[in-house]
Amino acid sequence: MEALNEIIKKCNELAFDLNFTRAKEWKKQDNSRVLVGYMPIYFPREIVHAANGLAVGILGGGDKKQIIKGDAYYQSYVCHMPRGIVELVLDNHLEDFDGFVFPSICDVIRNLSGMFQLFGKGKFVKYLDFPQNFLPEVGGEFYKSELQHILNEIKKINNIEITDESLQKSIELFNKNRKLTEEIYNIRSEFPWRITAADVYSIVRAGFVIPVEEHNEILEEVIKLLKVENGEPLDKIRVIVIGAFCEQPPLSLIKTIELAGCYIIEDDFLLGSRWIKGDMNTTKYSPLDSIVRAYLEQSTFSSSVYDVDNPKELRLLNQLKERKVDGIIFAAPSFCDPALLDHPILQKACDDNNVRYISFLYSENTGQFKVIKEQVGTFSDSIKLWA
């Protein structure tokens, strides 16, 4: 599968390029283009695309950036990702960016948005407050005004006013992107030996830093190649990895889980790219309203969403059944309050339903995997032997 390996290699380079070279090249081709960096988890990239911009996912420094200055900005009992992002800013990796959006995940991200204002980077910094009220006339209207605020900021830079037609076109491209990504997950669920979870990760992550049109082409090519049989099934258990929705695990950690006897069939890595379930409905609503409605009615479950009528533990158990998995791996970043506050609720649901699980913490620059490998290996063996 030389062609597939070539694509994975290219995606790997794009996904982990901390200089965001491709995005910056794209911007240079047209004076009215803007780059808008956004932090995890979810941000409706469609609005930036419609305004001739590229929304670029900034996921931290990972295990490729030594943190020196970043540590001075955060106390020791805070997760690692924001330190990596501070290091990227102070080392001038984000120089060509026009603006930054900080979706409301937790207090750490809120504070980071304040720091960006102090750094004076970009032409705007927006803390994007997602609604906690899911009524269209309350939370929906509020969310719409938040999105309009971002569009106004972009307009101040490039003088582009989006139209229904331009937004419709952007929505169609991202609908397609989500559909293709889901298809790759479905193929992997059925034939997990054809591509590793780490390779799927790189392919999806590349889409955070390149234009959606280019990413759609890559995904289509990958799907074509994955339809051909490749490799053979191994004696591994099928697992969901959950808790890794914001600070990303190092690629080697994903590889370690699979090498220790698991097929990762479902996960919440890079959750923003799969946040909306199904297409945004532009037939029933105006394009901007369809983005709002999609958030209110089609969001996946996550620790950062307080959707009291839609308990996440039930959604996790449903996912477990749909994907026919044998167990769950709770893998959360150290000091991640949203993930760690949810774990007891989710784990109780597992206990009540005889679902096997293990749990460990990581940080984006974790470099030692021996203990995790032993823990996951024992988990996998115990399910194979006694489940």
Ligand code: SF4
């Ligand atoms: S990893 Fe957790 S605590 Fe850290 S910024 Fe993300 S959600 Fe907040």
